[in-house]
Amino acid sequence: MPAALAAATDEAAWREVAKAGLVSGRALLRQRFEAGEVADRLASRWCAVADDIVRSAWARCLGEPEGIDLLATGGYGRGELYPQSDIDLLVLAGPEVQQARQADIGRFFSMLWDAGLATSQAVRSTGQCVEAAREDITVLTALMECRVLAGDEGAVARLAAALSPEALWPPKDYFAAKREEQRARHARFHDTAHNLEPSIKEGPGGLRDLQTVTWMGMRLYGVPGLRALVPLGLLGEDECASLEREWRVLARLRFGLHLLANRREERLGFDYQKNLAAMLGLKDERRDNLAVEQMMQGFFRSAATVMRINDRLLQRFEEQLSGQEPPQPLGDGFELRHGYLAMAEPARLGRGFDAVLALFEAWDVQPGARGLHSETARALGESLGAIRPYPEQPEGLRQRFMVLMQSPQAVAALTRMARLGVLARYLPAFGKVAGRMQYDLFHVYTVDQHTLTVLAHIDGFARKADERFGIAHEVWPRLRKPHLLLLAGLFHDIAKGRGGDHSELGAVDAREFAGAHALPGADADLLAWLVEQHLLMSVTAQRQDISDPDVVARFANKVADREHLDYLYLLTCADIAGTSPKLWNAWKDRLLADLYSATRFALRRGLENPVHATEIMAETRAAALERLLGEGLAQEDVERIWAAYPDVGFLRYRPEQIAWQTQGIAASGGADTLVLARPHLHDGGLEVFVRTPDRDGLFAALVATFDRLGLNVLEARVLNSSDGFALDNFQLIAPLGRAPEPAAVESALRNALRDPGKVRPPRRAAPRQLRHFRVPARVDFDASADGRRTRMSLVCTDQPGLLAGVAQVLRRFHLRVHDARIATFGEKVEDFFLLTDERDQPVADQALLDELRAAIVAGVDGESRDGKKEAEH
Structure with a gap:
């Protein structure tokens, strides 16, 4: 040229x-x-x-x-x-x-x-x-x-x-400024490389971290690059080789991303991930080991290595700049240097797991240490190859590992072991999920990071550290052996990516681990059961009507006893909260707590003596009446309102909800339409109750109005009074945590109810991220447990206005919605509806159901395609 x-x-x-x-x-x-x-x-x-x-x-x-x-x-x-x-x-x-x-x-x-x-x-x-x-x-x-x-x-x-x-x-000023610059940059990415769309250049463990320590070496020591730090003793040969290797991985990803995007793009976004994996020559192996997941696992592992060595180098630079300081002896060959835990003879670590375990035992009793001293961390990194998997370790070392798992600092110990690569050597199955991502919008962490987050939540239960979990701190003290819950958290997702049911495969791993570590038979059985059934409570609570005594009875029979229930409840809370920072909310907390309480009652009563709906309704009625009388309502007024109230309402609602609805009806002075809204359970949460003459299109108009107000429906209870009124109760949440004022919601709903037939859902483009994930729409029908309703399940890709659109289709087919449970898992929606025809009878016409299925699938897929086109334009 x-x-x-x-x-x-x-x-x-x-x-x-x-x-x-x-x-x-x-x-x-x-x-x-x-x-x-x-x-x-x-x-x-x-x-x-x-x-x-x-x-x-x-x-x-x-x-x-x-x-x-x-x-x-x-x-x-x-x-x-x-x-x-x-x-x-x-x-x-x-x-x-x-x-x-x-x-x-x-x-x-x-x-x-x-x-x-x-x-x-x-x-x-x-x-x-x-x-x-x-x-x-x-x-x-x-x-x-x-x-x-x-x-x-x-x-x-x-x-x-x-x-x-x-x-x-000068060196001290330059070091301090660049270290603070790195801290601020990491904070922009929530101090983790484990983001769904990570930045290859600026994110933690990215290329900028490599450049930062290179610049520091140049400024502090006048050397031309990282390799020149090796002769100075500041960087080990193996560390330098690791950084050079990971630079090549990250640089190749960045190079390919630029070629693919044809513009300056540093974020490894969903727009490019699949195509970049193909450019790299990766192939899908199985449904749970896609090419894109393999590529991202490589990135996360490289970023983790860069972060580890970056931390060590920063510590060494800091020590060099701050000057010598006499170490503080701790005994048994350990000391504190500049506040960091150090081995006086770090070469001991190369002799095997005995010395490595001693290091973590010493760390366990020094929780105030700033971290691991860089020389010791470097020696530990060099010794990883000498650590054999747990089946090859002597029984005495396996027992010492279990003692560490029973320490009050057990979660901190496991987290340290994971971050420093020790856990992956001792427990190879954990190493296989290190950096493993799932290509969806639901799991925002890699499997290993999710596991550590779950363990952190479990640790919080012990310390009563998080008020978002209503009864977890009450359940925790009842655990016979809390370390079994930690082990269940460690193993619950450990088999992901292998093919097959990860719960079943993980249970096998857990049982083998229990046997090798001499857990008593009852403990091994409990651990394996928890891993195999870790989704049971979540699925039951979010996909079934837990106000139905039969649902609770079936769940109680699977759980079988109070101990299994306690462990499973806490594991479920930690698992949901550890999947995404935005997933846990007070509605889920209440849902799981309700299922836990109802199951405890069923177990206490005895599985051979199931609770009947009539008993629950009588108890709810009595508790609600007591509340209302305490608020000054006359019993005859309450009984008059309840005369038209459906009995099933006393089964589905809590006493305080019945009281709230009844007070509203009493205060309405006999008005045809009553709308109540109140903040409920959590920031951005609302509960809405509507009493209005029943007519076609009512449910569709209500959910379309919620959609216009930016509110998502979590649960809908749709009942009918004997005097012709619809009694609809909704649990709602504002996705961004900023719900409209209750008065504004009430006003919008009253306007919509003047002519429900004219209310249509808004049309909005799907968010950019959703365009890259397609869940084929599937609609299934079966009979409800009591045979009085038709149960419809819908699984499809999430999209704006989905529920409102489905409601419009149901209205077109003259079907009534009596209950709706709405669950969104990232890009995937799993919604459940209880339906009847206009005569409140189950839908028996198979041809009609087939036609309904086709209409919903066409509507969902059409909306998805339209949203994609609109977003692209």
């Missing part, structure tokens, strides 16, 4: 040659990328293409002038250029030369932009560089990595001397 650029007769011809060179260069890069060429060679090739264009433009605009130099800085300066990265340029010249050549310099930058090279440029003298660097540490950092593109080769050395630590930003 240099010859073709030089031969161009004018700037227009030059521009076309440069553009063509960039296009052909990127095409060649993609070919070489897909052929497997390593990232550093690709980056060098692309840098050479940019150099040719930049130098040619400089020669055309400025020739070979005296007193003015052109430098590449930043990533371009170190020769690391990605397909869509900016090229960082510095024109170095005194003020007089800058003024004299201003037009030529401007023309030079314009030529680059016109050719298609995005530049980040500065025109400064050496003194101006010093002042800019003094004010902004990012300027200094960019100028630490520069090379001459045109002009005097000595310019770099002169600039480096002017920017030396003696002149500005």
